[in-house]
Amino acid sequence: MNFDFSDDLKQLREQARRFLREKSPPATVRRILEGPEPYDKALWKEIADMGWTAAAIPEEHGGAGLGHLGLCVLAEELGASLAPLPFSSSVYLATEAIVAGGSEAQKKAWLPKLASGEAIGTLALAEGPGKADTRKLRTTFRGGALNGEKLPVPDGDVADFAVVVAQGDRGLTLALVDLKASGVTREPIETIDPSRSHARVSFANTPAEPLGAPGGGEALLKRVQDRAAVLFAFEQVGGAQRCLESARDYALERYAFGRPIGSFQAIKHKLADVYVATELARSNAYYGAWALERDAPELPVAAASARICASDAFFLAAKENIQVHGGMGFTWEFDCHLYYRRAKLLSLALGSTRIWKDRLITQLETANAPL
């Protein structure tokens, strides 16, 4: 039994943690949250230079050969530091989509640039509030032209290209579109978490090319989402852990009724529950990492489990962190809200737990997986 990351990867995690504590402290997150910059470009360049964007890209396409386990430990630290970067869009979604569905030409065109951080990609699925039901999407991709509007598109304002989920002649199709092509309109939009930029992106007869087989969009999308779900889960576990530490530290420092509030059972039990949720999420994420790395048949179940558990854990940790901080917890000045925003954002980014629970049970019932 060796259900843990290797010493090398633990060292990588340690390096990433130290680096991000210095380069992505809350002040950096706030600068993006409050200012006009869509993301921290200097930080993006630095992490790209360290090979983080190339972590899981095959080496023949400019990858760093760290593999998906390496990407998991980086994701955990990026999540913990709330790094204001288009990392999840570009690395977990766009890169995974091209690796999974791209032609050789598409891989050659985009993967080296994604690896070096020179290009940013994203996935455009949602079309406004409500479930992004693939049967009801209005965006179309027919005769090489893309038409429709996607909202919100994470990092849609800064991405170089997007993988757009659209209706094609032969069913759901993923379209690879250069966002500098004709007929693309993009407009930054405000979200609950401005430390991560989002846009409204519309297409009017925009030239695009299919990613994967036409009509094979459903399966490819699921595959990309499953893979991304594990990586998002690591971000969420990292965020939950940081919230737990923040709440614990404050409970030790803050005195009320003549004693640290952390000595009250109402606080202790609350934080014990957050700890339990975080550990369950971490263990499910580890299993997701195992399945992701070897592309195991268990991946859909492992990914859904990791996703559900991590979404719940991060939101629980973030809201109880505010609660433990009392009145200061809901001030702009304290950092609690940065985590609270990110927790909710991440829990919706790939679909809510409601959708993933449905997916999990369907998977368990059809695959007849052992419980």
Next chain:
Amino acid sequence: MDFEDTPEEAEFRAGARAFLDKNAKRREPGSGMVYRAGNEDPKFRQWAKDWQAKKADAGYAGITWSKDWGGRGGTPIQQVIYDQEEAKYAVPRGLFDIGLGMCIPTLCTWGTQAHRDRYAKKALRGEEVWCQLFSEPAAGSDLAGLRTRAERDGDDWVVNGQKIWTSGAHYCDYGVLVTRSDFSAPKHKGLTYFFLDMKSPGIEIRPIKQISGQSHFNEVFFTDVRIPDSQRLGLPGDGWKVSLTTLMNERYTIGGRMSVGVEDIFELARRIELDDGPAIKNEAVRDKLADWYVSTQGLKYSHFRTMTALSRGDTPGPESSIGKLVNGSKLQNIAAFAMDLMEQGGVLTDPDVAPISAVFQQTLMTSPSSRIAGGSDEIMRNIIAERVLGLPADIRVDKDAPFNELPTGKKK
């Protein structure tokens, strides 16, 4: 990252399998509870004792115990591997958990080599069964508030008082007992720890009927029970320290076992018809099933992380402490929800009528105890908060005052 055994572990596993294949039958799927529930039945106990002797003779009892305790001198990962393999076989379980998990480790830690030679080996072979006499009517979570009195009389101690929640007192041969020997000392300082023959004159045992209708626990009354001083463990007044040895082992013994499983509620949800088809197609039902599934998987993989640490010879991290807390409530919630799915018929307890042999109805009534016995949910949360998160212990009003000046129990 993998789930494979090391070559040494694989070899140990193969040996365990060979032993089990030769001496036991494979278990039918879904029959796990049958082999645990029979401690009250003398025939079950004899079966358990015979099995335990076979295990001990083959070196699979006391795997982690050192050789001077009569054990194998093996590693915790070997114990885990043996348990995994044994779980696949129809063998009796549970009769020796408290004795071998808690009592004998305390005896061996605090007693003499003569004690180990006389008691540990017999316990390991199942020849003598042990129980734990700790809790009292006025001392449960606050164990150090106990009042059973021990007074020195020559070479003996004379014990008077009452213990409660003692599993198996009526069929056990020996017990470990913590008493108060000094009522004027602060509560943690006036305790003294013994082991004793459960057939000693002056012991009266009365079963407690639980809400499930079963009687797993007893009240034990002591009237002028004499215990030789040679059966004292630790110094007079040091009983709390000795008790901690027992309690540290308790969480390992009791933590993280389940009776009704998540697979049972999935099975029920497939069978029960709601308005729009089988319950498992209903979104509200799926929501709950998914929660219980991911929590169960989370514990499973937490256990794998613990095993990984053990496999490397490391001390497991705090993730190993959450099983009992998570499972207790989950059992109760699964049982209640399953009965909701059965609607009014959910009240029926006849195993021939209620689905899956009435396992949910049984679990409804047994699950409250799983949230209390062996450290209540509240105590488990305190332990996580204090030992894992480093939060301060509660401010105590009872720590330094003489015990006989403290209010205890229920205020009249």
